[in-house]
Amino acid sequence: MRSREPAICLRTTDYSETSQVVHFLTRQTGVVRLLAKGTKRPKSKSGGAIDLLSEGDLLFSAKDAETLGVLMEFSETSSHTALRRDAKRLNTALYMLELVHEMLAEGDPHPAVFDLLHRALQRLGQEDAPVPAVLAYFQWRLLRHVGLLGGLDACVSCGLCVGEMSDRAGVYFSSRLGGLLCDGCEGSQREKFHLEPATLEALATLAVAEVGRRVSLPDPPARSVNRLLGYHIAQQLGKRLKMARHVLGELGDGLFSNDV
Template sequence: MLYTVQGIVLRTTDYGEGNKILRLLTREAGKVGVMARGAKKVKSRFGAATQPFTCGEYVYFKSSGLGTLSSAEITYAHNGLHEDLMKSAYASYVAEMADRMLEDGEGSAALYDQLAAALAAIEDDKDAQIVVHIFEMQMLKMAGYAPILEECVSCGSRTGPFAFSAQLGGTLCPLCLHKDAQGIALPEGALKLLRLFTGVDIRRLGATTVKSETKAVLKQCMRAYMDAHIGIAWKARHFLDQMEKYPLS
């Protein structure tokens, strides 16, 4: 059967001497795998359309197993993500999340739109860390692991100030803070942003200005939560850490 989809290239794998296997997140069919025959060849008609982060219309034939790419037309090449190493690292992380947290056939039009918006926002110089945290929250909601942020995860109290417990799954009130020795102090500004992340549409994200101290707390919370509940050793996140530790001169 022939399928026509709007897709984003999440990852490519070389196969044989001249072929590539693409992992696409599509609006219509969730995550799919397709073989792009001859894509590694210099004059391949699929060369540009099979680069990571590329958004386009992909036509493929599939009866069982992997599909076979028939044609591809680029909508957004996102060249800016390839030309800037830091932007590429952030883009790789959101793409890796979609790839590794979704099984074949999983996904939705809404998630596709959020990933497309995240890539565009990173390329357009919006705060990449904030974009990543919003997408992390989108993926957590999709997986059914969204943190509880409106009340104490232990007793249900709505009286703060709150701390954040990655292990227990959300915020802790002062009376329950002793239940997690690793609880992270959560300033009101950081809590408001975490709550905002659970429902914001990346397509409507405007310019953001977040204090460096607040961003450090957000990063600590989201890292701890992703590690506690998803447990994936993110390759792109490790690369981001190396970039921050040893910045380019």
């Protein structure tokens, strides 16, 4: 089946001296894995090898999820050059690609995730973009979309609202339950991540953020949200993403000190 769709390059591997296997996130078909014949030749139609983050109009023929599809034509509309000039922005963008690739199954359409990634990459290319806030919004929205994050306004165990918790310094996050635990319920759960009150506030801001609108989050709480969600992702996948170290770096391997 032939399709022409907007697409973002998530991953590439060498196939032969002149060809690549390229994983794209397409808007209507979701993630597709395509054989891109001859793209590594300098005079190829795509103008050379297809690069990570490259966004454009893709013509392809896909088969079932097990069989490699074929890239027929790719015309790049953006290579996101602005964000490539800054290591922090570039690493954040590469982390987003890795995350999307891990979270979505092949051939499973998620137009909302395509739009989310498209907008996040655009925003990262703008000089005034606060990188931690852009990443916090991206991770939060993606996890909500794939159903790995519940409402974060009450204890998942006893239902007590965050507003009614007498000690907000005693709030925890359980990755296994995908939600918050109050001080009283925390003891019964072995795996948990402690949350500062400022992190809770930042999560509440994200919860009411409208799709496509800019979110205003100060840097330190945005970083805490990123560490929390990075922890949750690592727990869910059973591994750390390759780019996590560069993006959530300051916590390093201490990220897992809560593990039992």
